Amino acid sequence: MRFNTFVGSVGDLERCRVCPNLKEVLLEPTLLARRGQLTVAEVRSLSEAAKKWGLRPVLVWDILMPERLMAEICDRISDWNIGQFAAIRVCDPGAAEWLTIHYPNLPIQLILETGNHNFEALMGWCELFAGSLERLILSTELPEHQLIEYCQKLPVPCEVLGVGRILLFYSPRSLLSSIVSEGENRQFIETTARTEESGNRPLPTLETPHGTFLFLDKDWFILDQLDGLKNAGLHTLRLDLRHLGNNGDVAVDVDRICRQISEDPVMLKKNWPVEARSPFFNANRTTSIFPRMKSKSKIARYRDEFCVAEALAGESGKYVVFQTLRPFHISEIDKIVIPTGKTVEIPETVVFKNLSGEGVERCDRDQILITDWIKKVTPGSLILRR
Missing domain, CATH: 2.40.30.10 (Translation factors)
Structure with a gap:
């Protein structure tokens, strides 16, 4: 089982290169990624540095697009050197189809974290993009026994989140910019939101040029429960440390974290900077109330x-x-x-x-x-x- 993580700086790459099981890095340009903060030049530079140090640079293109926006973006990236990336991660089926037509030899990693929880749906995507599909990114809402089954039965490798924020709500609308002060950065706004329904808990909230995100105030964490997935053949475990970053670094301490995953994952969870949970991993009981x-x-x-x-x-x-x-x-x-x-x-x-x-x-x-x-x-x- 391998690890991957998001990177935003040369410092991140230097930390990743010394991690024995981490050979893939995820690059998020502002144009294509929901939470991306990298310019085109920064993405190119980091991609070249990653390949130089033996890492696989993967381009993240996870925004959902209406037809007009997709046509505009496809036109803008037509002069990019897409071939410099080892693979591209996509969420929008239209983007995946466009890539199979214009870059048939470029591997696709398909993000299926929302919906697509049943085996038949996953097999459908495997058949549709069979010629280009390198990996499926599965949902954290799938319990361990289903993840194990899918890893064993699906014809392509699978990836799941190992640690990171739990997304509660996403809207492509800008819900915060209208209420921030004029002097604040309206491109990327971070704050907390409280609602009566959540018991007035401070929930992390983020707005980017591609929409607004609401997260749980506890992190997803299964790094201490990996034996079953490892034995089932899970290909990749994602370490999402973006919310712990600073000054452009989004993979802070990833080298130390990778060491502790193999040495003492229980202590790693105990000392995690945010309270950590795995709400669906043992069992998804969201349907238990139906009767x-x-x-x-x-x-x-x-x-x-x-x-x-x-x-x-x-x-x-x-x-x-x-x-x-x-x-x-x-x-x-x-x-x-x-x-x-x-x-x-x-x-x-x-x-x-x-x-x-x-x-x-x-x-x-x-x-x-x-x-x-x-x-x-x-x-x-x-x-x-x-």
Whole structure:
């Protein structure tokens, strides 16, 4: 298993060249990469230095583009010496297709970290770009057992993040520049955001020319749990240290980190500058709540000719709103079945009114009815005819 990492300076390359298992470096130009801060000249210079020191320079092109922007970018990079790179990482399928047409011999590393979690989808990409595909970059949302299975079954090598920030949200829109001071750098804005939904935790937030990123306040870290992936044949583990960088260096201490991965990864995690977690690695339980969300299925069997109305909304202690499903007379009903499957008697004092506030006795189909509050009745509850 090999490592790779992002680099932004000659100092980064010097640290990478002494790492025994790190032979690939990722270069991010501002034009092509979501979080890129390198000029075209800097990318060329770093690429040449990397090859000189025995490292593989890989160009990162991970922005998503509408057709007009892609045409503009393809025109701008047409005079680049693309052949100087060992491979190109892409996220946009259009960019990948363009590369296969114009640079058929250039290896492609396809970024599939969002979506594409099932084996059939991954195989589809392998078949589509079979002639150029060098590697698949898989999602951190895949648990270990699935990563192991994919590494063993997919026809191309795989890569996964070993350490780095956990992305919670990304938008191609600029969400911060409108609120920063005039004197601040509007190209790359770093701050923290707090929301009531997150318990007012300070979440790292970044805006670049390609959009806005919101990250978890804890880092992804599986460097102490690599045996299974290593035995399964995982090709590359990415070390993303960009958020720990300074003064243009984005691979700070990568040489020390690589040594500790083999010597004492547990202590490395313990001393990591940010609290570290691996939330999906052991198991992805994001679907575990689904069975509890299907409470309405307990009353699905009541949706027959005896079901005459469904509760749409209500406010505790004030009212309930129903929509009628078929004509009926108020005298024909006496109970409501709630989403848990239990039944509630309709109080004799309850009056059914139309939208004009008039009491009704006979109801038509698709009519809105309003009653006083009926305890335990929630949206989805059904009124049954005797």
